[in-house]
Amino acid sequence: MTDTPARLLNLLSLLQTPREWPGSELAERLGVSARTIRRDVDRLRELGYPVEASMGAAGGYRLVAGAALPPLLLDDEEAVAIAVGLRAGAGHAIEGVEEASVRALAKLEQVLPSRLRRRVSVLQHATLPLTRGDGATVDPHTLTTIASAVTGRERLRFGYRAGDGTPSRRQVEPYRLVSTGHRWYLVAYDLEREDWRTFRVDRVDEPFATGARYTPRELPAEGPAQMLGQSLHRGRPELEVDVEFRAPAEWIAARLPRSFPAARETGEGVCRVRGPMADSVEWIALHLALTDRPFTIRSPEPLRAYAAALGERLSGAAAD
Structure with missing residues (x-):
């Protein structure tokens, strides 16, 4: 294969297979000498592809993780x-x-x-x-x-x-x-x-x-x-949500959608989510439950009532 750009692309395609390639096998696949393979590997390294070489009879070349993501074939x-x-x-x-x-x-x-x-x-x-x-x-x-x-x-x-x-x-x-x-x-x-x-x-x-x-x-x-x-x-009724969690703010923030107000630390292992929301009480209650941590709904009353009714339904569904 005398076309250098095409050969480099073919070599790169082989190296992106998760295995180690002996130089002799690469040379045979591409129809070139082992010396040409070494030069082509150096060119790929210059282009930012992290090609690792191992020595010895069982050694060869393989593509490894680098500092940046190079183009993929x-x-x-x-x-x-x-x-x-x-x-x-x-x-x-x-x-x-x-x-x-x-x-x-x-x-x-x-x-x-x-x-x-x-x-x-x-x-x-x-x-x-x-x-x-x-x-x-x-x-x-x-x-x-x-x-x-x-x-x-x-x-x-x-x-x-x-x-x-x-x-x-x-x-x-x-x-x-x-x-x-x-x-x-x-x-x-x-x-x-x-x-x-x-x-x-x-x-x-x-x-x-x-x-x-x-x-x-x-x-x-x-x-x-x-x-x-x-x-x-705009034009939608807002709910002033106030919920206290017995969990760090970082834990709660990672588990609530971004439409929720930010979780604020209020003590050791305790945080609070307070602010206006325009979502339905059903949607809010579901995501509060999915945080998988104890919480107390301080307001609004419609959210408290819905959560209580939902809890009763779920408890009844789990009963013998």
Whole structure:
């Protein structure tokens, strides 16, 4: 194999298999000398790939973990598997990885050959996910289109359905995708209304990046997360939640969705979650229980009453 770039790619593809390759086997596979393999390994190291060599009769080469993640070569099956997994993570707003899933999916789908895109789409449509049924699922193509427009600073057009079902057409300068853990939102500047707006992504229809670039406007002082919070609370009854946990604040913060107020230490091994929430008492009570630590609901009364009734139902379900 005399084509050096092609040979390097083939060598890299072999080394990314989790095993140690004797130099003689690599040379035979690629049809070159052992000396050429050593030179090619040095080139890969210069490009940032951490190739480790071991000496002796049983020695060889293998790719190890380095300080940074170098570009990876994927075969067709691997690319399809990763794309389907990322679509699942992005489309169902899995908390903690949702935004990274969308960014990675946008990069991967940009370079997927059309034949692999079709395979990913067929597999996605043939799979029935088990979800909460809260209407928060989003078409991954919609997410990746919006994410690409955000990254490329391109104006975006789309149809939008308001909460009361009223349809409209929007042209916006997309700023950021935000996940609340159970829904996706787009924070953007609406050109027709000349103001910042938030849009539920599951209500966005046929987003289209126009190709027109824009210079990002200065955000309001509160930032996108607080803008979203204000938008969610506007026009909806708020609950002033006050819950005390017998657990460290760090433990509770890691187990509650980000829509909850911040957990504050109030003593050794005790913390408190206090602040306004616009979610339902059912949703709040469920997530409080899932922290797996003792807690006391101090307010509001509707949340206390619902938690008490839920506890009775669960205790009855567990009785002999």
